[in-house]
Amino acid sequence: NAGVTQTPKFRVLKTGQSMTLLCAQDMNHEYMYWYRQDPGMGLRLIHYSVGEGTTAKGEVPDGYNVSRLKKQNFLLGLESAAPSQTSVYFCASSYILILYEQYFGPGTRLTVT
Amino acid sequence: AQSVTQPDIHITVSEGASLELRCNYSYGATPYLFWYVQSPGQGLQLLLKYFSGDTLVQGIKGFEAEFKRSQSSFNLRKPSVHWSDAAEYFCAVGAGTSGTYKYIFGTGTRLKVLA
Numbered sequence: 001n002a003g004v005t006q007t008p009k010f011r012v013l014k015t016g017q018s019m020t021l022l023c024a025q026d027m028n029h030e031y032m033y034w035y036r037q038d039p040g041m042g043l044r045l046i047h048y049s050v051g052e053g054t055t056a057k058g059e060v061p062d063g064y065n066v067s068r069l070k071k072q073n074f075l076l077g078l079e080s081a082a083p084s085q086t087s088v089y090f091c092a093s094s095y096i097l098i099l100y101e102q103y104f105g106p107g108t109r110l111t112v113t
Numbered sequence: 114a115q116s117v118t119q120p121d122i123h124i125t126v127s128e129g130a131s132l133e134l135r136c137n138y139s140y141g142a143t144p145y146l147f148w149y150v151q152s153p154g155q156g157l158q159l160l161l162k163y164f165s166g167d168t169l170v171q172g173i174k175g176f177e178a179e180f181k182r183s184q185s186s187f188n189l190r191k192p193s194v195h196w197s198d199a200a201e202y203f204c205a206v207g208a209g210t211s212g213t214y215k216y217i218f219g220t221g222t223r224l225k226v227l228a
Contacts, residue, residue, distance in 0.1 A: 004156070040220055041220060043218040092157075101159040102159070106154075106156050107154075
């Protein structure tokens, strides 16, 4: 039981490049989330999903897209990376919206130059 | 607007001393409240949560938190800090319902423990 895993752990992009971050969970959780963590700003919700095939915008969705084609996977895409997207990205999953704890992955550190 | 405030960015305590980390929230209805801990280079781990009932909740690693509605606070406490408690601590509010969901984190408090 690996919990929540994220791929890759580190990545450096040049401005304008694209990439996809993969989040996988093996706990059969319905709900999955993508956050970004920036110094002094805590964690901010980018997008979330309440089930396979569904996604919704969070607090800071601009510049990101997501897909949930399989229940266990939640992908975060950057179509044209910008330096402002330099951050640590965390994926999380949970059984029931709000009521139960969110299980977090180890994070992906992304630098956009 | 809904918000979570952690007024202390950094706190330093000696090992064995007591600890209190402050958290204040702004939310119109009864909130769901959480404390998470993040060790360096790691993801977040849930310490404890409050949904309803007893306002003093116990968590893992000897932590507890008290919900005070009149003060809109959910402060985290530990009677005796261990060196391994050095980490960053986040308070969070879960609010809304399915389809209008928000999960709001505070900006965190970094704890340093002196030997």
